[in-house]
Amino acid sequence: MTDLLDIWAAHSPLAGHAPDQITVDFLLPTGIYIQLDVPREATIQHIKLLLWKQAQSFPLFPALGEMESHMFECVNQAAVHEELEDETRRLCDVRPFLPVLKLVTRNCGRAERLLDSKIGVLIGKGLHELDAINDQEVKDFRIKMFRLSEERMQRVQMMTCTEWLQACFSPQLEPPAATAVTDGVNDRAADLKVIIHFDQSQVSAADPDGEQNRFHTFMLCSHFSTLQQVQTCVWDVSSPFKIVLVKGSKVNAEETAKVQVRAGLFHGTELLCKPAVSSESSGQRASSEHTWRDNTLEFDISVCDLPRMTRLCFAIYAVMDKVKKQKSTKNSHINKYQTIPWVNTMVFDFKGQLKTGDITLHCWSSFPDELEEMLNPIGTIQTNPYTENATALHIHFPEYSSHPIIFPPFDKVRQTDGRPSRDLQGVTAKILKPCDRTLKLLALIRLLVCGKKFYIELKEIMERDPLSQLCENEKDLIWTLRHDCWENFPQSLPKLLLSVKWSKHEDMAQLQALLQIWPKLSPRDALELLDFNYPDQYVREYAVRCLRDMSDEELSQYLLQLVQVLRYEPYYDCALTHFLLERAQGNRKIGHFLFWHLRSEIHMPAVSVQFALILEAYCRGSIPHIEVLKKQVEALSKLKSVNELIKLGTIKNARSKTKEAMLTKEAMMTCLRQSGYTETLSDLHSPLNPNVQLSGINVERCRYMDSKMKPLWIVYNNKLLSGDTLGIIFKNGDDLRQDMLTLQILRLMDLLWKEANLDLRIVPYGCLATGDRAGLIEVVSSADTIANIQLTSSNVAAAAAFNKDALLNWLKERNSGDALDRAIEEFTLSCAGYCVATYVLGIGDRHSDNIMVRSTGQLFHIDFGHILGNFKSKFGIKRERVPFILTHDFIHVIQQGKTGYTEKFGSFRQYCEEAYLVLRKNGNLFITLFALMLTAGLPELTSVKDIQYLKDSLALGKTDEEALKQFRQKFDEALRESWTTKVNWMAHNVAKDNRS
Known part of the structure; x- marks a missing residue:
């Protein structure tokens, strides 16, 4: 939603004048309405003074009382009321939805209300x-x-x-970064400057109005409301767990549809028992309500065996009478159902008490792929807040006792383990339950008979990557030998946890007791x-302790x-x-x-x-930090307004590109020069790096980029490095979270390589998502794209991609003598790093405009919209047929223009192989980091199958020799098929030339 005050200002450069006055409607608590022109740059305090002066001539003015006892309210951009407690803000920064301010009487506790307003x-x-x-x-x-x-x-x-x-x-000082925004060499010493600003008003936590008493x-x-009550331990309730389906409302199904509900109990992704399925409903089309004849769903698990973190997952679906025959797809199991809204809830509440009574769950309509039993246990337990159109499932949790049923505290968990905790150490055998005795005794006998061979097999299981599945026999083996795992394979804890029968509370108690003495794992x-x-x-608390x-x-x-x-x-x-x-x-x-x-x-x-x-x-x-962050939030709001102005200008002038560029750039600069924008955008800490102080904008060097979302290229004067500038790209309309993840992994790869004494000169530039499809990207100084380097060396766009001397000549123009040798070494190392990184991560859409080179020689990639092997295709044909980009003009630079494969090329290949082996050693870490991002909503990271690409590219499960053989084959393929890359680059250059 566009900020009207900023739009008024934004239109002014195109219109040729700037409105200094804004007509605002004021609503007074006495029922009086006043319309007044006020300066758009005025503070809220100044506007209140102007209003008070004007109100003196209106009826009922004495009834208002003291001016300080009132404040303004408005409707903000989110369409909710906002109290303007902070009266130092300017009208142009408040961003009301409409120019209407309501005067209201303050309540007591102004200091606390002011803090609440700022935080909100x-x-x-x-x-x-x-x-x-x-x-x-x-x-x-x-x-x-x-x-x-x-x-x-x-x-x-x-x-x-x-x-x-x-x-x-x-x-601690940060190590010299490869993304230094100076033109000099990264290793040069830098002066350390510390600027301390004391703002006593922000540090003070005084509360003169006594609001803290509230x-x-x-x-x-709250303490009185939680008096000790008579409670029942959940382990004493042997009844089967069940729920009652009351009704489903707003179910989007056909009138004759057979609507059913499927429900499952999960602990993580483990299904604790067979899902329960309702009978077919009797629907009422007029109200979209459905009820079920047999409305009680009973599960094949006792209440006493429910883990503390049990999730109850639902799916509502209508069975189709006729299903068209079609080829099998990954979603074919969904095609026979008309609608599948889903929703999840916890069985125990936040206090550990088993839920009882009626509850309404508003469902989510987006249906993820490849769900087990059509249920989505990995989805949120929050219900859909947009209740107006959401399908609602009304359920009832029955009571199993006249007293609240609670999950036992840890002291009782330890008692259930069956022996004092001091006896845990050194014990490798346990008293087994009759139902488990046969399987586990067989495993113990096998251990005694097979000896060392059996131990080696256990070791092999423990060293598998996190994506490897365990069969039931392996789980039984691990659980039986859990104390051996504790003694000899402490890093195997995740696999032990996957082997626990969470549907048996005795096993769960034994695990939690063992967890208390488990050695600390490394944080990674x-x-x-x-x-x-x-x-x-308790597992997650243990992880946090590590x-x-x-x-x-x-x-x-x-x-x-x-x-x-x-x-x-x-x-x-x-x-x-x-x-x-x-x-x-x-x-x-x-x-x-x-x-x-x-x-x-x-x-x-x-x-x-x-x-x-x-x-x-x-x-x-962190009250002192509020003002610092507030300045950044306001600056980003201004940049968004400028971006919307540019988009508006380009739409109006779409027929004339020349006129568009001229008028829109003029409008952008005029807007940035306005005092409201200049003050807000100056003297703030960079959101990309809070250690960097952004002083003032260099308006003449600012521009917008010629892509769909018209990103802003903002140039700042560097306050700490006189004479230098800093560049920041502001994007509004693009989701930067996938770029942010990829750059984080590149930064980690750089760290791992350096730990192995291999510095491959990676350039993990800054990238930060700051809002809904909005964010900032760091501009790496003294760098240009391969496309621009090639195009400037040739008069014909089609031939530019095949000029193998262009890149080497470009580096020669910027470096001479020893500097050229260093630049080529930088190019060689960085090229090796990015070849390996882009191959392992499956980074696609690699054209000549998203590969860049710095004047100091470092090559680096940008724009990571396609990862994990999601390569672009056209007419069903993959545009990229190489595992990574390694063109002959890159080799030409590495060999300093010499033909044939020289010793330098051999060194380059050796760098690649060493880098690949380092990443393989840390393969589990990369898989873990991507797995932790599965619910982030990234378009190319939605399921475990997406992460499988990493397992394949790192050849996990193979020996180093086998993996190295695979990588060498990929290296040769990249070199052999590099001509296809050049053809793609030629097509890209031609298309770019035609657009310009």
Whole structure:
């Protein structure tokens, strides 16, 4: 939705004049309406003074009382009421939906209301929306976070300046980055400058109006409401678990359709028992309501055997009478059903109590591919907030006891293990239950008979990659020898967890007792335990304990995944949330990226409340950071307005490209020169890197790019490096999250190679998603695309791609003598790195406009819209027929123009092979990181099958010799078929030349 105030300003360059005054309608609490022209650059405080002066001549003015006791409200861009408590904001920055301001009487607690208003604007979701949620879990979480944040801010106030700096900013210096935005060599020494700004008004947590008493009273009432009650342990309830289907409403099915409900109980992705299926419904077409004759669904599992994190998953579908014969597809099992809305809910609530009573679940209509039993256990447990058109399933949880049924605390779990915890160590045999005795005794006998051979087989199972499936016999073997795994294969914990019979509460208790003495895993290995397959609370708490050993730098490396796996957490108050908040509030840089990773997805219904709660908690515990982040949010809002102006201008002038370019660029510059834009866009910390201070925009060098979404190319003067500039690309309309993931993995590859003493000069430039299909990309200085380098060397676009001397000549023009030798070495190393990386990650759509070279020689790739082998095709023919890009003009540079394969080419090939072997050693880590992103909604990462590409490209499961043989074949293929790449590049150059 377009900001009208900005659109008025945005149109002005095209119209030739700028409206300094805006006509605003004011609604007073006395019932009086006043229309007044006010300066668009005026602050809210100044506008209130103008209104007060004008209101004196209207009736009932004395009834208004004191001016300070009032504030404005407006309807914001999200179509909700926003209280303008912060009166230092300007009208042009408020972004109301319409130029209407309502004057309302302030309540007590102005300081707290001002903070709430700032946080609401900052996170993009008003806190009054959270206040309105009638959910005890939300209320309890906010109360707890408020208390913890208050305690943190009190500790901050007691810190000395040195302690505060050390607590908020990492004292460690970052290593020289390959993406340095200076023209010099990356290894050069840089001066360290520290700028400290003290804003006492932000650090103070004083509450002169006593608003905090409201929260203390609320907390006290909450404690009284949770008095100890008589409770029943779930393990004492032997009845089969069942639910009652009350009705389904707004079911989009034909009048004669046979609507059924399928329900399944899951622990992670493990189906605990056979799904239950309802009878066919009797539908009422007029109301789209359906009821079922046999409306009780009974499951083949006792209540006592339900794990704590059991999910109840539903699918509603209409069976088609006639199914057309068609070829089998991956969705063929869905084709016979008309509609499949789905929804999930937890069996236990956030307090561990078995749910009872009526509940309405609003379903989701998007149906993922390849779901087991048509159910979606990996989907969110949140119901669809858009209830108006959503299918609703009304169910009833029966009562099994006259008292609340609760999941036992950990002390009772340990008692159920059957022996004191001190006896766990060194024990390799257990008293077995009769139902399990036969299988497990056979496994033990096999161990005694086979000896070393059996141990080797167990070792082979434990060393498999995370995608490898375990058969039932292997699971039984691992579970029987769980103490041997603990002693000899501690890194095998994920496979042990997959071998637990979670539908048997005795096995679950034994596992949790063993978990208490399990050795700590390395943080990298522990990441796998946060996957959806491991939902148990104690497992995830153990994983977080391992993550606490991460340095801030390592945590920053994996923060993207850690934010995404918050989606797997069924309850707001969990160990991972506390860990992320603790580390973010202890290091400003981690807090910065945690904020943006959360805020960029707050528009998504499935995580909107959860992410808003975490953002609120972070802001309350990091009050000094609020103004810094607020400045960035406002700057991005201005850039979005400029982008919308450009899109509007290009549409109006679509018939004349010359006129379009001239008028639109003029409009853009005029807009950027306006004081409202200049002030907002100047003197802020870069969202891409909070260590970089963006001083002022160099308007003359700013432009927009000639692609569909008209990205902005914004050039900043660098405040710390006089004379240099920084470039940032702002995109509005493109989802940058897949680029962000790919660049994160490239950064990790660079780190792993450096740990192996192999520096391949990777350029993992900055990329950050900041909102719904919006974000920023770092401009790498002194670099150009292969396409531009080739086109400038030839007068004919079709011939440019075949000029093998173009790239080498371009480097010679910018480097001479020893500098040229260094540039070619940089090119050789970086080319090797990107050949291996693009092959392993299956990066597609590699044309000459998304491969770039720096003047210092580094080659690097950009624009990662296609990954994991999703190569583009045309007319059913794959456009890319090579495993990675290795053209003869690249070889020409590597060999410094010499013909034949020289020693330098041999070194290049050796770099590639060494790099490939390093990545293979860390194959499990790459699979884990992609698996943790499965629910992020990336278009080319939606199922485990997508990750299978990594397993194949890294040749996991093969020996190093076998894998190296496979890679060498791919290398030869890339070299042999490089002519196809040149043909594609020629076609791209011709198409680009025709567009210009």
